[in-house]
Amino acid sequence: MNLSAVILAAGQGTRMKSSLPKVLHPLLGKPMAWYALEAARQVVASQPVMVVGYAAHQVRETLGDQAQYVLQEPQLGTGHAVMQAEPLLRGKCDLLLVTYADMPLLTAATLGKLVEIAQSNPGPLSMLTVTNDEARGFGRILRDARGQVAAIVEEAQATLEQLAIRELNPGVYCFRADWLWESLKHIQLAPKGEYYLTDLVGLAVSGGHQIQTLAVEDPQEVIGINTRIHLAQAGALLQERINQQWMLAGVSMVDPSSVYIEPGVTLGQDTTLWPGTYLRGDTHIGAGCVIGPDTIIQDTRVGDECTLLSSVLEGAIVEDQVDMGPYCHLRKGARLARGVHMGNFGEVKNSTLGPGAKMGHFSYLGDTTVGAEANIGAGTITCNFDGTHKFHTEIGEGAFIGSDTMLVAPVKVGEGARTGAGAVVTKDIPPYTLAVGVPARVIKELKK
Numbered sequence: 001m002n003l004s005a006v007i008l009a010a011g012q013g014t015r016m017k018s019s020l021p022k023v024l025h026p027l028l029g030k031p032m033a034w035y036a037l038e039a040a041r042q043v044v045a046s047q048p049v050m051v052v053g054y055a056a057h058q059v060r061e062t063l064g065d066q067a068q069y070v071l072q073e074p075q076l077g078t079g080h081a082v083m084q085a086e087p088l089l090r091g092k093c094d095l096l097l098v099t100y101a102d103m104p105l106l107t108a109a110t111l112g113k114l115v116e117i118a119q120s121n122p123g124p125l126s127m128l129t130v131t132n133d134e135a136r137g138f139g140r141i142l143r144d145a146r147g148q149v150a151a152i153v154e155e156a157q158a159t160l161e162q163l164a165i166r167e168l169n170p171g172v173y174c175f176r177a178d179w180l181w182e183s184l185k186h187i188q189l190a191p192k193g194e195y196y197l198t199d200l201v202g203l204a205v206s207g208g209h210q211i212q213t214l215a216v217e218d219p220q221e222v223i224g225i226n227t228r229i230h231l232a233q234a235g236a237l238l239q240e241r242i243n244q245q246w247m248l249a250g251v252s253m254v255d256p257s258s259v260y261i262e263p264g265v266t267l268g269q270d271t272t273l274w275p276g277t278y279l280r281g282d283t284h285i286g287a288g289c290v291i292g293p294d295t296i297i298q299d300t301r302v303g304d305e306c307t308l309l310s311s312v313l314e315g316a317i318v319e320d321q322v323d324m325g326p327y328c329h330l331r332k333g334a335r336l337a338r339g340v341h342m343g344n345f346g347e348v349k350n351s352t353l354g355p356g357a358k359m360g361h362f363s364y365l366g367d368t369t370v371g372a373e374a375n376i377g378a379g380t381i382t383c384n385f386d387g388t389h390k391f392h393t394e395i396g397e398g399a400f401i402g403s404d405t406m407l408v409a410p411v412k413v414g415e416g417a418r419t420g421a422g423a424v425v426t427k428d429i430p431p432y433t434l435a436v437g438v439p440a441r442v443i444k445e446l447k448k
Contacts, residue, residue, distance in 0.1 A: 001119055004093035004177075005040040006085045009033050009101035010053025010072040015226045021055040022225065023101040024062050027235050028242070029262040029280055032225060033059070035104035035238075037066050038263075042108035043115060044097065049088060051081045077194025078171065079187045086181050095119065096177045098197065102225045104234055105241075106172065110221055114174050114214050123209040124179035125200060128172040132219040137226075138168035139198055141213075149211040152198045170222035171197065268304065286320070300330070303338070316348075319355075343378065351382075354397065366390070367409065371397030377421070379404040396431060405440075416448060 013022020023033040033050070040048040050067040052059045053075045060069050070084045082098060089096065095118055097111060110128070118126040127149075129141055137155055140162050144150040152169050153162050183203050187195045204211055216222055225231050242263065243256045250269035253259050258275040261267075265279045268287030273279075277292035285291065286304035294310045302308070302318045309325030315332035324330075324342035333350030336342065340353045343361035351368040353359060359370075360378035367384045369392070370376065380401050382393045393407050396415035401407075403421045413419070414431030423440040432446045 001094035002046075002092065003044050003095045003097065003115060004046050004089050005044040005048040005097040005099065006082055006089070007033070007036050007040060007048055007050045007067070007099055007101050008078060008081050009036075009050050009059060010056075010075050010081055011102075012054040012075075013102070013226065016228060016231075018228075021059055024055075024059060025225075025228075025231055027104055027231065028238055028260075031062055032104050032231075033063060033101035034066070036099055036101045036106070037063065039106055039108040039111055040097065040099065041066075043111045046093075049085050050101065051084055053081075077190065077192075078197040079184060079195035079199065082180070082197060083184050083195075086184070089177070090181055093177050096175045096180055098173045098175065100171065100224065103170070103172070103222060104225070105221045105223055105237055107221060110214075110216060111172075114172065117212050117214050118174035118176075121210075121212040123204065123211060124176040124183070125204045125209065126174045126212040126214070127201075128170050128216055128222065129213045130168050130170055130216040130219050130222050131166050132168060133166060134219075135163075135166075135168055136224065138170055140165040141167045141169050143167075149201065149213060150205055152201045154196075154198065169198065170216070170224070172222070173197065173200075175200075295325075337372070360403065365393075368393040368395065368407075370395045371399065371415065373397060374399045374401070376401050377403035377405060380407070381405075382407045382409060384409045416446060418446065 009023045016022050024031045037048055048067050050069050051072050052069050053072040056071055070088055072081045072084045114126060114128060139152045139154045140158055141149060142151045142153060183200055186203060187199045190196055220237050223234055225234055242261050243253060243259055246267050247253060251267045252272040255275040259273050260278040262280050266284045268285060270287055271285055271289040274292030276294035278296045281299040283297050283300050285302045288305045289302060290307045295308050297313045300313045300316045303320035305321045306318055307323040311325040311328040313330040316330035316334040318336045319338045321338055322336045322340045327345045328342050329347040331349035334348040335352040337353060337355040339356045341358045345362045346359050347364045349366045351365045353370045354372035356373045357370045359376040362378055363376055363380040366382050367390050368382050374395050383406055384390050391409035393409045394412040396413060398416045399413050400418040402419045402423060405419045406424045408426045411425055412428040414429055416432040417429045418434045419425060419440060420436030423436055424438040425440045429435045432448050433442045434444050434446055435442045
């Protein structure tokens with residue numbers, strides 16, 4: 001059977017108390033709606049359809065081509081929202097999965113099981129249910145003497161006896177598409193002026209159809225987000241889920257509750273994460289590394305067997321067996337080759353340190369190329385910016401830059417050359433020579 005998915009994302013989310021649409025509030029670095037799209041994409045071969053309304057342009061702009069979009073304007077309830085997808089989907093699918101952009105914990109595995117039930121269900125409607133003491137505003141599921149779903153009663157209309165029912169309707173369905181499009185026309189306008197998908201349950205029952213249900217094993221999956229309290233709860237649960245997956249894959253965490261890992265980050269086996277580690281964006285860590293404590297890594301690739309202590313890395317590449325920190329900063333364009341050592345309070349921007357190079361503490365390298373096995377003494381600064389333009393510095397293989405050297409770019413220090421402590425280098429230094437002073441001048445040649 002052909003399967004499509006509709007994700008409802010039109011609401012404003014007034015209880016979030018925010019100018020940002022609810023479905024775009026970030027969870028572990030991703031918009032809330034991204035999780036619903038990701039789960040649907042793993043189940044449905046075609047591109048999901050997202051129903052947008054409030055701040056529709058902003059939602060489209062943020063999520064881009066991850067979905068097809070239809071507009072619900074005005075917003076007249078969940079039934080009305082699904083109606084907006086009919087012109088796009090009618091005749092193109094046999095089954096239609098309906099879920100929500102504000103349910104980021106709902107997994108593809110659960111959606112897949114619901115689809116399997118719907119495929120074998122001769123009736124037009126299959127749905128998730130959840131048993132939970134905390135109702136969170138969900139409607140109650142009423143069953144007849146045979147145990148079949150007879151109706152759904154919304155919390156606001158439920159009697160005291162019905163409110164005691166703990167089988168709840170989270171509102172996630174899989175419909176026979178042809179039946180859905182025809183039945184949506186028969187939904188009656190509710191007293192609040194909206195059309196509700198839940199009314200389709202009553203229409204199916206009155207039509208003599210049996211409704212199949214799938215009980216959600218983990219009630220946390222169907223937590224809907226309506227407030228920032230819910231947002232924080234969902235974030236913590238998502239983080240716990242991610243961290244457990246990585247620990248099961250061979251990553252050690254000294255204190256998992258204090259480790260932050262966003263979706264899309266990858267980690268190699270036998271890597272250890274210490275407390276206060278934050279791994280964000282397009283970050284990939286190799287095997288056998290020690291990261292942290294108190295280390296932030298974003299959009300960075302780290303090789304195997306690296307030790308990164310209390311440092312910040314952004315948009316960098318770190319090859320194998322690099323050690324750095326504490327309190328180092330790699331900015332965009334930094335590249336540390338295999339075996340590089342970087343001392344505490346060092347900063348590198350848009351620069352490459354060759355294999356085995358050593359960079360002392362309290363140093364800054366910007367727009368610089370450092371050759372293999374070169375030594376950058378403590379306090380070395382590249383003066384790469386004249387207030388208007390940035391210039392390049394080149395340090396050759398095996399060069400030794402003395403402590404507190406200032407390299408005024410553009411400048412080149414040749415292979416095997418040395419500078420004395422406190423030198424201010426304004427002119428190129430030939431290979432295998434020693435330069436000292438302010439400004440630095442060559443005073444002798446060195447043995448190769």
